[in-house]
Amino acid sequence: MLIKDMFTKDINREINGVIQVAQDTESVVYQEVSEYVVTDELLELFEKFFDAYFKAFKEPTNGIGVWISGFFGSGKSHFLKMLSYILENKQIGSSKTVEMFKDKLAASPNLDRMMEQATAVDTEAILFNIDIEGTSEKDSTAVMRVFSKMFYNHLGFFGENLKVARVEFYLYQDGKTEEFRRVFKAARTGQLAVKRLNCRPVISYRP
Structure with missing residues (x-):
């Protein structure tokens, strides 16, 4: 028998060295x-997080903030990514993330219960590298x-310009996104102006 045959998984499989x-x-x-x-x-860290x-x-x-600290290479990003998968209860193949974690967290029945209750709420995770973004x-x-x-980008708005994103968000909340697009498209010779009224962005059309 070769040493590689002692492992459950193929040791020659591709493994991401950095998460x-x-x-x-x-x-x-x-x-x-x-x-x-x-x-x-x-x-212990999972218990501490889900308890809070x-x-x-x-x-x-x-x-509502959580700070994850540790030395370089200690697994911070890996831990955070696992939390995001669990909170979203992401579908992975034929299983949900929480189901895949049950055996891993079997030593803590309370954690399994808290995790089930926490994921009963629909959750979306937005992961990004703050140094890059x-x-x-x-x-x-x-x-x-x-x-x-990143929040506005996740919603499908133009997050690179927060003023524009807020206008888009206001239009969306007011149910006027399609109307705005129609007016904007039709305004070939006119001008569209953005002004503020009572601290709320308002779109006005001047022919």
């Missing part, structure tokens, strides 16, 4: 989840701007 947000094909996601090993330390996350549903709070302008609003940009 990347952009790697989200079904085959990559399946490999990431199926081969993710939950150590005792990770089990679940409490936020019962007791609304504005303390951020701008060169580093001021007190830099983090807020990049979060807003």
Whole structure:
């Protein structure tokens, strides 16, 4: 018998050495989840996260931020990506993510219960690399701007320009997106103006 025959999985298979947000094909996601090993330390971190996350549903709070810290290569991105898969309860092949994690988290029955309750709420995860998506302008609003940009992009609006994105969002909420597109297309010789009225963006047409 060869040493390689002692392993359950093919040791010559392709393995991503670095976890990347952009790697989200079904085959990559399946490999990431199926081969993710939950150590005792990770089990404690999952419990800590879902305990705080679940409490936020019962007791609304504005303390909604979670900070994941660790040395380079300690598995921060990997852990975060697994959390995103679980919260979305992403469909992976014929199984849901939560189902694939049951055996991995079997040592903590409470965690399994909290995870089931948390994923009962429809959730969408927006993963991105803030260093790549951020701008060169580093001021007190830099983090807020990049979060807003990615949120609007996720909704299908033009997040690169937050003023435009807010106008698009307002039109969408008001159910006037299609009307705006029709007027914009018809306004070949006129002008479209964006103005603010009572702090709300309003689209007006001047022929």
